[in-house]
Amino acid sequence: MEHDQGAGPVTSSTDDTLFGEVHVSLDTREGVVTVDGEGIPSIVIRRAGGTEADDHTPVGTRDGSLLSLEIAGRATPLRPAKGRLTRKSFRTDVIRDDTTYRLVPDSIPGSRLLRDGQHIGDFSSDGDGIVLAEWKEGAAVQPVEAAVGYALAVAFGTGAQPMWMLLVDALGDLLPG
Numbered sequence: 001m002e003h004d005q006g007a008g009p010v011t012s013s014t015d016d017t018l019f020g021e022v023h024v025s026l027d028t029r030e031g032v033v034t035v036d037g038e039g040i041p042s043i044v045i046r047r048a049g050g051t052e053a054d055d056h057t058p059v060g061t062r063d064g065s066l067l068s069l070e071i072a073g074r075a076t077p078l079r080p081a082k083g084r085l086t087r088k089s090f091r092t093d094v095i096r097d098d099t100t101y102r103l104v105p106d107s108i109p110g111s112r113l114l115r116d117g118q119h120i121g122d123f124s125s126d127g128d129g130i131v132l133a134e135w136k137e138g139a140a141v142q143p144v145e146a147a148v149g150y151a152l153a154v155a156f157g158t159g160a161q162p163m164w165m166l167l168v169d170a171l172g173d174l175l176p177g
Contacts, residue, residue, distance in 0.1 A: 009026065014133070026154050032059075041072040042073075058154060059154075062156070067080070076095070094152065096148075103148075103152040124158050125158045131154055
């Protein structure tokens with residue numbers, strides 16, 4: 001999905017089943033994502049100022065060296081993969097304390113949130129700043145995990161085509177007519 005990098009901030013609110021109202025803001029022009037709510041810590045993902053935005057990523061880049069992440073004001077490592085042919089190549093990792101959170105596509109529209117490899121929730125977002133979350137029963141999801149999931153879904157969108165569909169599209173482009 002391409003994004004209008006000249007658009008101003010888009011804001012939305014979602015009533016999360018575990019954490020109440022979650023507020024999300026996506027500013028594609030400035031490359032800023034903010035997530036907050038009464039039941040979760042605030043998160044800000046920011047693209048470095050003066051950098052050119054790509055049209056395929058809501059926050060404007062998948063280059064981790066051009067992105068910063070703060071959770072409740074504390075700088076936290078953010079590691080998006082390059083996003084090439086496989087769904088796994090669109091994963092994004094956040095490392096907080098001794099825990100790794102990963103958002104990785106698992107279908108065309110959706111992505112799953114993992115805590116140290118354990119599936120804790122599912123997210124969907126078209127890259128338009130609106131996010132839907134569904135938590136795995138018994139996962140004991142913490143507020144910071146919810147905030148991370150929402151922020152990554154907004155910043156990078158969710159879902160990806162399977163590699164076989166990409167190959168069929170590429171072959172179709174090679175055929176005359």
